[in-house]
Amino acid sequence: MPRAQRERQMIEVAEVVFAERGYAAASMDEIAERVGVSKPMLYEYFNSKEGLLLACIREARTELRQVTEQAVLGSVNAEEAMRAGLHAFFVFIRERRQAWSLVRHETTLVGTSAAEEIEATRQQQTDLIATLMSGFFNDADTVRIQAAAEFVVGGCERLAIWCERYDDVTPDVATEYAMDLLWGGLQRLANR
Incomplete structure (x- = not known):
């Protein structure tokens, strides 16, 4: 198997194991076994369990940026762009639950490079x-624009955590909730 494909496979399996067990309880032995490689091979690719976790977070970050950017392409106004970007975020959270759990459980990673990756x-x-x-x-x-962007990210992150408790809160519903709360204030910026 080509190196890039093997690396991708390792990251996918590690993401599942980290999500199931949490970072501290996840073992490189289990990840290696599920991938079908030796534990030394995992270390060869990622140097450490934390290195593997960092690769998982970076992969999720790259994908999140891609889906968000793609979603807003062609938007003709600020409201349409905001709605499309929010929807892409909530779809990502729903479809990539394991990746999202790595971010959500960051308190277990305080003081590690992974916490810095999550903040990145x-x-x-x-x-x-x-x-x-x-x-x-x-x-x-x-x-003011940077403050508004921080507010959007923080508010949507908390809303995404809340959504986990309610399977019937779809990405469409979450987007509408977010727009109802955020757009009123943001619209004033758009009209200045």
């Missing part, structure tokens, strides 16, 4: 939202 994921989304907002909003106040 948040910052990536905040920067993306701020960039999109600055393209649609008539407000030259970059600090």
Whole structure:
């Protein structure tokens, strides 16, 4: 199997095991067994369990950025872009539950490089939202736009955690809840 394909397989399996067991309880032995490789091979690819976790988080971060950017392409106004971006986020959270659980359980990772990677994921989304907002909003106040982007990311992260308790809260419903709460304030920026 080509190296890139094997690495992808290892990351996919590790994501499942980390989500099922939590980072601390997950073992490289179990991950190696599920992948069908030796434990030394995992270490050869990722150097450590934390290195494997970092690879999982980076993979999820890359995918989240791609789906979010793709979703807003062609949006003709700020409201449409916000709705499309939020929907892409909530679909990602629903479809990639294991990846999302790595971010959600960050408190177990405090003091590790993984905590920094999770914060980098948040910052990536905040920067993306701020960039999109600055393209649609008539407000030259970059600090206000950055504050709004932080609020969107934080609010949506908490809403996504809440959604986990309710299977009937689909990505469409979550997007509407978020838009109902966020768009009123953001619309004022768009109209300045």
